[in-house]
Amino acid sequence: MNDRRFFVVVGFAAVLIIALLLVRDWRDRAVFDNLPKTTSLSGAFTAREGVAEARRIAALWDPAAFLQCVRIAYRGDPHGDDPAITFEGAPIPPSGWMYRFFSRPRGQFLVLTLTPDGLCDAESESAVNYLNSQPLADSFLDSSRAFEIAEESFGRAFRKEGPVVRMYAQATTWPSNVGGPPDPTPHRSTWQIHYIAPRRLERRVDLYLMLDAVDGRVLTVQEDEAGQVRTIHNGFAEREVPRSSSEANGHRERR
Known part of the structure; x- marks a missing residue:
């Protein structure tokens, strides 16, 4: 009888844990799906000029997430001679900037691509191989x-x-x-x-x-x-x- 009770308790605990994980995943997915699809940006902007908008959106996903990388997001013709960015450091539309945020509690990256037409494209990626990632310096050069x-x-x-x-x-x-x-x-x-x-x-x-x-x-x-x-x-x-x-x-x- 005691053995049966033990297995019932273990089985119930396992079901409860699975249910909690499913609820958490559903909640996380709902937060991600509801991230803004547009920004206040208009026209070409430098890397730092998009940081405030990117951080605002990332905070909705995870307030503890930090900026790890800013990278040019190429949106031009891959077969053409579009340099993607001027020699003055501003993207050439339709190219913009990608802002990658790391959430240590989630073990995930949030990748936000902000473009000169005011759009925001969000993706989430596993960070399982990059858990030692560190934040980009707040004072990084534009x-x-x-x-x-x-x-x-x-x-x-x-x-x-x-x-x-x-x-x-x-x-x-x-x-x-x-x-x-x-x-x-x-x-x-x-x-x-x-x-x-x-x-x-x-x-x-x-x-x-x-x-x-x-x-x-x-x-x-x-x-x-x-x-x-x-x-x-x-x-x-x-x-x-x-x-x-x-x-x-x-x-x-x-x-």
């Missing part, structure tokens, strides 16, 4: 300033050597996905800005810059020629990595 630094340091000279068909930019606490010298500061807030050359070029060279997103220091600069990535500036070592003699003399024409 995209306009980040692009100004990128242009003044390496970008403008790079563009004089050949066409740039697309730009990629994100402010994040995740390391660069193109490798390079290791960052001695874990979870540093960085701006990662890429200058992408047309795929049709016989000799294609892309430029990757990583800046400290708070003080603007140029941390690393890399060039990718047909999949071969080389570091041309290592700010962690506080020294310039020399190029080949032909490149140092300015003979790196892209065709």
Whole structure:
């Protein structure tokens, strides 16, 4: 009799737990489905100009969620020569910004894409492999300033050597996905800005810059020629990595 009672209690507890989980999932889904589909934004805006709206919407999902990444959200023709963002750091419509928030209690990301037409597209993603994600610094540089630094340091000279068909930019606490010298500061807030050359070029060279997103220091600069990535500036070592003699003399024409 005691064994039967034990199994009845265990079975009832299991059913109750499942019911509570289903109710929680239903409630979470209802909150997500009711997130605003529009914003007060109109026209092209910089990365920081969209933060307030993104945080307002994210707080409806989870008040404890924090901003982990801001990234250009490309909405142009993937087969065209639309750079997605100007060299002044503002998206070219219809492209906008993606704001990724992390909820530690939920173990999920909320990804909000805000576009110049005032729309907001929301997605939720599992963060099971990124539970150690850290918040982006509140004082991260705006995209306009980040692009100004990128242009003044390496970008403008790079563009004089050949066409740039697309730009990629994100402010994040995740390391660069193109490798390079290791960052001695874990979870540093960085701006990662890429200058992408047309795929049709016989000799294609892309430029990757990583800046400290708070003080603007140029941390690393890399060039990718047909999949071969080389570091041309290592700010962690506080020294310039020399190029080949032909490149140092300015003979790196892209065709």
